Amino acid sequence: MVLNFELDKLTRDLKRIKPKRVLVQLPEGIKQNAMEIAKEIESLGIETIFSGETAWGGCSIAVQEAEALNVDLIVHFGHAKFIDSKFPILYIEVKDELDFEKLLKKSLLKLKKFKRIGLSYSIQHRHDIEKIKKFYEDNGKKIFLSSKIGHAAYDGHVVGCEYRGLKNIQGNVDCFVIIGNQFHSMGACLSVDKPVILIDVYNDDVREMKGIKEKIIKQRAISIEKLKEADNVGVIIEIKPGQRFGAPKFLIDKFKQQGKNVILITMNELTTDKIMNFYHIDAFIELACPRIAIDDFAKYGKPILTFKEALVALGLKSWEELLEEGIV
Ligand code: SF4
Structure with missing residues (x-):
């Protein structure tokens, strides 16, 4: 896993917004990078406080903490925008820069009997989705991205509590492919009546979600x-x-x-x-x-x-x- 914290975007947006004091929320897996992020923000002369509370999703916006600490802005890493909020929030989605080629080739075996694929991804893989789509199309598949609806911020984007975008396209597809982790694919298989195949980028594995x-x-x-x-x-x-x-x-x-x-x-x-x-x-x-x-x-x-x-x-x-x- 090679994470790109989009520090250029962070700096650009902070220079534009000009906050004096920010509260930073990091998902559990990237709290270890707090020091590097602090250096970047503080180099702009901005006072920085990290929330030590959990931030499991874009739903988890620490507005009460931010108000109590009198900050001007929440900087929320690792998730896409989830809700509208009166409190100013800067979302930094974070890119996971992976070489998908091997896993995609492996997935073709599991996808042999399926022609039309419903494709969804967790937010860290959004920047790769056109390449992934092209790979499957070059291998004779027809790709449908799940639709942007409710808490899904983009076409194809999936969050653990929003599967209507997959349900909307299930009549057009033979199966679903989820690029991400077990959490998202489990939610998918509970929500649709087509086979769900997980490209598990964190365990370097491709598997069909069966029996769960x-x-x-x-x-x-x-x-x-x-x-x-x-x-x-x-x-x-x-x-x-x-x-x-x-x-x-x-x-x-x-x-x-x-x-x-x-x-x-x-x-x-x-x-x-x-x-x-x-x-x-x-x-x-x-x-x-x-x-x-x-x-x-x-x-x-x-x-x-x-x-x-x-x-x-x-x-x-x-x-x-x-x-x-x-x-x-
Ligand atoms: S599933 Fe939805 S509500 Fe639950 S943590 Fe994820 S984004 Fe938040």
């Missing part, structure tokens, strides 16, 4: 049943502006109408300890990131559900509708 979908669907059905049986329910919200999936008040009213006890909880980030301390709560609905409930099923010891799943437990959406929409 059935296992996760069973886990989700179990969680929904547990929520139906729960007497005491916790609805968890986040205060970051990008992490608001669903309507807490609506859920609380509906659960109360069904005779359940329900409380609203705010959490900056879920941990096992925080969840277990609410030992009297039988099930939680988590409205910050839908992937926490799905990917961390075994982690918390209590059922955690998404907004859409809560609607199923409440009888406001059918299980079939949920599967049709896609679990994520």
Whole structure:
């Protein structure tokens, strides 16, 4: 992995915006590069503070931290723009400069029986997508980029909570190819009904995502049943502006109408300890990131559900509708 932090763009944009004090957010994998980034920003005479909190996605914008620290600008690395915000944010997407040739050649074996390919990528590979498209077209494939919709910032761009762009093109394709990691391809295979092939650039591997979908669907059905049986329910919200999936008040009213006890909880980030301390709560609905409930099923010891799943437990959406929409 050779990361290009787009320092030229960073310098150009900072000279244009002219902040006095910035808060920098780095995803976990690039916090190790904080020193190099600090040198670049401070060389422009700008006071720099790094957020030590997690920044899993473009959703995770530290507006409260920034306001408390009285900075002029948030510089958010590693993700594309996710939401509109009144607080000034500079997104530096970061390029992963890889030589794809070997992996692409390897993928042709898995793609032998497929002609029409739906192609999606995580943001670090956007700059390579025309080359990747050309490679497949030169090898007789027809390429369709997933469409830009919702939290996807570009055609072909995929984020872990936004798969409508893939669903929009699934009638035109025989399979999907995801350039990125297991996280994005798992979300894809939960959302579409075509084979999903992952070009796993971090493990130098090409594999079809098989078997995971059935296992996760069973886990989700179990969680929904547990929520139906729960007497005491916790609805968890986040205060970051990008992490608001669903309507807490609506859920609380509906659960109360069904005779359940329900409380609203705010959490900056879920941990096992925080969840277990609410030992009297039988099930939680988590409205910050839908992937926490799905990917961390075994982690918390209590059922955690998404907004859409809560609607199923409440009888406001059918299980079939949920599967049709896609679990994520
Ligand atoms: S999947 Fe979760 S962490 Fe990633 S962008 Fe969406 S809400 Fe944020």
